[in-house]
Amino acid sequence: MNNDRTFGAVTVIIGDKNGKYPHGNSLLVRGRNATAMIDPSLSVVARTDEFRGRADLVVQSHVHEDHVAGVHLFPDAEVHAHREDALGLRSLDGLMQIYGYPGMDEPMRDFVVSNFHYVERPDTRDFEDGAFFDLGGAAIRAFHLPGHTRGHCALLIEPAGVLFLGDIDLTGFGPYYGDAWSNLEDFEKSLRFISVIDARVWVSFHHVGVVDERRTFEEKLARFHGKIAERERNILSYLVEPHTLDEMVAHRFLYPPHANLSFIDAAERRTIEQHLQRLLANGAVQRVSESRYRALRPAEH
Ligand SMILES: [Zn+2]
Structure with missing residues (x-):
């Protein structure tokens, strides 16, 4: 029994407590020619039997421990991340650069490996703003919206009109820009831009889950901002x-x-x-x- 939601080719895999950290809500997009897993979270790991090996591509909104916790379940899939974040999947050293917490290197390495099943994927491919992944009858389009991390993107699934918000997550906690790879000014620009994207359904990785009314999305975004x-x-x-x-x-x-x-x-x-x-x-x-x-x-x- 699960609370997954389906919109055309998109399945929203709803995590524990609606994706409250350390869990998250991941997306599975099934096209005619390929299946993509977006941000495989601990919630995907919790359902390993169901999802292991069931994707041809893994596409990341950005690279943080909770968004890559299920990458190890897809050893044969192509893994894609924005050029500015890909280093965090290529190596654990790269991920430590993204956090950039002085004096915290060893505990952070242990934290991401022990709690988030982190594996290095040196074969991770870079993508840029506007990247388009055609799965056959369904596609993923990337909008580079930095601030949370340098490479953070929202991912629009077409033609379903589902916008995956990544960690522009609309939670009561508010925007997170506490890493070396974060930037407050960029985050504010991204918050202004994201409401311009034409979508019908918005999916937050954490806690808020699925929003299917523009008015509700705008309200939550304003509160978050x-x-x-x-x-x-x-x-x-x-x-x-x-x-x-x-x-x-x-x-x-x-x-x-x-x-x-x-x-x-x-x-x-x-x-x-x-x-x-x-x-x-x-x-x-x-x-x-x-x-x-x-x-x-x-x-x-
Ligand atoms: Zn994040």
Whole structure:
């Protein structure tokens, strides 16, 4: 018994808790000539007997541990990732570059291999913005929407009109741009562009799952996008009193206080640094000593 949803050639493989991390929602696209698996997650691994070897292609929205957890089930398939992310599948060293968490190399290697079945695929092929995978009567078109990672893409399945959002995931957590490979400015551009893509069904890798009304999609997208401004307001409120970056990391603006994954401090630091950079540039924050920052004007709203 499963909760999978089908739209023409597309099956949405709904993961545990609707794909809440570390699980995710993957897509299987069956064309006349070929079958593609998109972002094989732990939810695909949980159904190994059903899916092992059942795809000719694996196509990635981007390369992160939870999106590649099932790649090992398809040793004979062609594996495709955007040129900027492909290094993370070619080698574990490449994946560590994508995270870029200082001092976290060994625990992260262990984390992705032990919990996410990571295997290297040196034969991973690069694709570019606009890449088109024709499966016969069904096709996958890539839209390069960086920010979460440099190579992050949304994948449109035609003619079903299903847009796979990858980690523009519409969750209450909000956008994640806490890796070396992440970029806040690019993420915001991608959030503006994604609603222009003509689709009828939207699939988020995490938690939200399937959205089949444009109005609902737009609402969820606006709320998701709003988390960036909310974090910025929280940072400004905190900086009414001067604080160091270390204090800001310990305070946390991204993860809740009880969360205890090993990479959280590194992700907080990278996230806060990007906000600080733009708050310093627009004059909302000032450096008051070697390492302390202070808000010059109070948070809006
Ligand atoms: Zn991701």
